[in-house]
Structures are given as structure tokens and as C-alpha cells.
Amino acid sequence: MESLTASALHGVWATVLLPIRDDESIDFDRLAVALDRVLASGVHGIYTNGTAGEFHTLTEAEYDRLHALVAERCTAAGMPFQLGASHPSGQLSLERIARAADLRPCAIQVVLPDWLPLGPDEVLASVERMAAVADGVPLVLYNPPYAKTQIPPELFGKLADEVPALIGVKVPGGDDAWYTRMADAVGGRLAIFVAGHTLASGYARGAAGAYSNVACLSPAGAARWYALITSDLPAALAFEERLRGFLDAHIGPLGRAGHSDPALDKTLAAIGGWAPIGTRVRWPHRSVDEVAVPALRAAAEAAVPELFIGP
Template sequence: MNGVWPAALTMFGADERLDEDATAAHLDRLIADGAHGLVVGGTSGEFVALTDLERQRLLEVAIETAAGRVPILAGTGAYGTARTVALTRHAEAAGAAAALVVLPYFQRPSRREILGHYRTVAAATALPLWVYNIPANAAVEALSTADLTRLHQEGVAAGVKSTLPTVHQIHELLDATGESFRVFYGGFTAPLEALAGGAHGWISGLLNVVTADAVALRESVLAGDLPKARAQWARLLPFRRLVTDPVVPGAGDLAIYRGLLRIWGRPAGYCRPPLRDLDAAELAILEKSL
């Protein structure tokens, strides 16, 4: 498992219900644009706004849509261990390639309890388990290189989505675990540095709108053409800035992605409250900025 993997948006209708047709159309477009795999039910997929039944159905729609063309990394993490086990077992039965299990959130379990959480989930399923190391959206500190290496050596963790403010952990993990552990960069601030440092791939919500260019960036890195890769990342920087310094004050990243898709005439769906979409005036501002 390598390459560019969009953390796919979940499409909701104006009535806030899961829009299966729009979701399938969006996923199909991502595959057509060259995505090597898809992350479904992750942060950009608004998993926290979905019921467990909706999460299961969303994954089924994604697997049906992909139809074997690309693997699916299923977001199955929940705060509770029992819920995470149930969602991961469903992902295994549905045909996902692996499960992405987020760090526990809201409550603050100890490091021992967090590691126990992952061990219990891994013992309950044969599906490869990836740690979603995103401390900014969790109630706990990131798992360290030593923690992840230990989980890998125990046969618990097969990979990590490293969504940290720095990229040096990627180099450390590659050195400590070798090729049997998948190390993906999970942010949108330094993919060039992460890929040049050996990351097996890139997962990000930003990839919902720049898939083809991101694939080209990775290909340049793999070819050893860093000047070309730097130029390609420079081309993508304005899109990153739309998220980090939005032209519409207060607009969230998912609203920006949906706005771009809407401007381009692609399936965009709607956010599920409390998240909100851009209104007509804000959409006009975004379009002008392009």
C-alpha cells in the first residue's frame, strides 16, 4: 500500500442524509484522477457526525464503487474499544484493505490504556490495523516512535497515518520498522518533505481537490527529480493556503473543499451540522480567488 490516498469527503444531501449517489460519484472521480487508494470514514469524511450504521453503509458504498480498482482504508476508530472492534470487524467482512483507528478522543486514557485499546482491537480481527496518530484532534498525546515500533513488533499495528506538526517521525519510523510497516504522511503542510524522506504515501483531505497534481508530485519525488517536485508543490501551495488562510474568514477546510468542487461542477454534497457550507456570497469570494 503506497501512494496518494485522499481522505474522502462524505456527501450529505441538503436534508443532511447520507447521499450515496453523490458519494459514489466523488469516489469514482478520485479514482479516475489517479488516487492509489481511498480513506473512507476518516476526519474529512466527518465520521464523528455519522451513526455506526451510517459508517458501515458508507464503507460498503465505497467498496462497491471502487470495485477492486483501488484498496480502501476504512476509518473504524471510536472512543470506545467495543465500538471500534465492531466497526473493524464489519470493515473486514465488507472487504476493506485495512482499518484506520484514531487515537481515543474526549476522555484521556493513559498510555497503557491506549496501547491496550489497540491490542484489543487487533486481537479481535485479522484486518491490518493502522494507527491514526492525530493528537490535535484527540485527548491524548501522539504515540511515540517507540510506541508504534512496539505495536508493530507485537503484530498489532501494520501502519500509521502520521498527522503531526513535524515530519522527522517518518524518518525515525522507517529506520525502526523497515518496509513491513506502512508510514503515511497525514497532513497538508509538508508532503514534499515527507515523501522525499521516504514516506510510503500521503493521506489528506486536501487530496479531494488536488488528486492528479499530488500524484504527479509523488512521481517526481520517486524519480529523484526534486526541482520538478518543488515546482509542483509550489503549484499546490495556493490550495493549501485556502485552508490555512481562508479568503472566507471562519470557513472550515471541508467547506472550502466542497466549495471548490461545487465551483468546478463536481459532486460536492453538504456538510452535516454543526459544520456549515459556504453561502452564495462566500462561494463567489472563493471563486474569485481562483
């Protein structure tokens, strides 16, 4: 698969969610069904092993089996794909990066080593080492709000200066001042990806795309929303307001009750009903009870019916 560049990295990318059996093993048959449906949805690409993909729970054998499946299906379909090689251990992350690079994805997603906070020089050393191991495959760096090391715009600029293999970042975004700082520091050398439900407002201020929780709810609907963002931004912003209202009113309480982000993303997929994924997440995290799904689906269909039109 052809490598991505910062200018080519854009749009809505859908994650690979893990259907989990009662014994906590991955149901690869159901996973393949879900993957095929995402491939047909119109999203711009597929990625693995973000937070929603529960990368921190995978054994190395599961990691390899998942990536072999995704690489095979995406290559056959001509779908751009990124492989997540993240691990809280930097050493294990390097091993995962090397194996991911053998499959020649469009990019490899990574996080910084995460047990201790890193200083700026350690951040640079981490990304440089990861890029060297990636063997020419570009990198995308995840820096979520719960990472111990938070990277300011100016340090992203230094990374862009010194690690040409880094083409994109996944960040929570910020206010107008933050986007101005990012533009000044990065100057278009990194594609900025934000949370899926903030894509229209992020796009208006310079974001290129989203590794999208909205695609968990509806891959096809998320792709349609991106088309609206690029053709009628005011209408897309109005949609975002309704979407965020639904999430605040109905998904936010689940998070405040202690459910993790993977549990919330799988709940969104269950609400969307587009694949047999289920709401179960792996230990030690709590799963959302599927009995809650019908009422949540009704609320979603009332708030954002556009997501549920068509396949």
C-alpha cells in the same frame, strides 16, 4: 481484496467525501458519482471515514450503507480500499471494526478512544484489542494533531513491536529530528502517511504517502504530483511550495475563521469542481459559503495550474 503490508502501503489515497442535502441526509446518488470519478483518477487507493469523511457524524446504518457501496465499487474496479472504523467510543469502534472486517478491505483505519487521554499501556491495549477484532485485516492508526492522546515515535516503535497487524500511521509529521526518531523507532515496519500538502517534503524524509487533502482538490492532479515526487523530487518540492502558499493565503483564513477541517476539504473539492459534492457539512459545524468558490478556484488555478490539467 488482498491485504496490504507496510512495504506495499504507499502513494496518494483519496477520501470519500459526503454530499449532504439541505436536510442533512447523505445524498448517496451524488456520492456514487464522486466515487466513480475518483476510481478513474489514478490515485493509489480510496479510504472512508477520516476526518474529512465526517465519520463522527455517521449513524451505524449510514456507516454500513457507505461501506457496502465503497466495497462493491472498489472491488469491481480492482481499486485498493481502506475502511475507516473510527469512533470516539472505543466500544463502538470495535463494533465498526468487526463489520468492516467482514467486507475484507485492504486495511482498516482506526483512532484511539478519544474522550480521555490514554497512557502508553492503554494505547497498547487499545490497538491490541482492535487488531484482534479486525480478524486478520491490517490496521492503520490515525493520530492527528487534535487527538487527545499524542503518540511519540518511541511508542509507535513499541506498537510496531507488539502489534504486527499495525502496518501504517497517519501523523502530522515533524522536523528532521522527528523523522530521525521515527526511523530509529519504527525501522520501516510502519508506513508513515502525512498531510497531503506536505507529501513531497515528507517523502524526502521517509514518508510513504498521504491520505490526501490535495486529492480533495484534484484526485488526478494529486496522483500526477506523486509521480513527479518519485521521478523529479526537486520539481515536486517547488510545486509543494506554491501549493502551500495557496493554502496559507486562501484556505488558512477560512480555518482561522472557525471552519472545521471537513468544511475546508469540501471547499477544496468545490474548487476542483471534479464532482458534485458541495460545501455543506453536517451540524454542528459551519459550511463555507459556495459564493466564495469561484474566486478561490481562480487563485488555485493561478498558483498550481498543474492540478487542473486533464480529467
